[in-house]
Amino acid sequence: MELLWNSTVYKDLTPLKILIPSTGKLLCAERDLFNAYLKGEIEIKDLIEATECEGIFRNHHQMKAGKAIIDSGSLWKKKGKMVELLDNDYYYVSDFDSDNWIEV
Numbered sequence: 001m002e003l004l005w006n007s008t009v010y011k012d013l014t015p016l017k018i019l020i021p022s023t024g025k026l027l028c029a030e031r032d033l034f035n036a037y038l039k040g041e042i043e044i045k046d047l048i049e050a051t052e053c054e055g056i057f058r059n060h061h062q063m064k065a066g067k068a069i070i071d072s073g074s075l076w077k078k079k080g081k082m083v084e085l086l087d088n089d090y091y092y093v094s095d096f097d098s099d100n101w102i103e104v
Contacts, residue, residue, distance in 0.1 A: 016056050016075070016104055027051040028077040028086065053077040056086075057101040065092040075104070 015029040028051045037047040055078045063070040068090055076083040078096055085092040 017053075018051075025052055026054065028053045028056060030086070032088070053079055056104040057083060058104060060100050060102065063094070065090065068092070076101070 018027040018029050019025070020027065025048065027048065030051055033042070033047055033050050036042045037044065042050075057076045057078055058073050059070065059076065060072060062072050063074075065085075070085065070087075070090070070092065075086040076094075077086055078101075081096050082093050083096050083101065085094075
């Protein structure tokens, strides 16, 4: 995991999701959370709880979130019947309507 996030070879690459074959868990590759784990700031159970998801999706259409406009093609992680925007500047969740989403 440290190689993936901190290696000079991979530093400019950003994975979207990580599959753990032994458990079948799918994790959203959120760099800040994985780095917090590597620094000992959070435990593995907290990392998995925060990043586990059912898939990574992009929205087809532009969306409005309060006064913010969310561009089409933005990344979201799906948990249950909701999707959460993957953006460090905004926190936004929306209902998952399969017609508006493309799985990555």
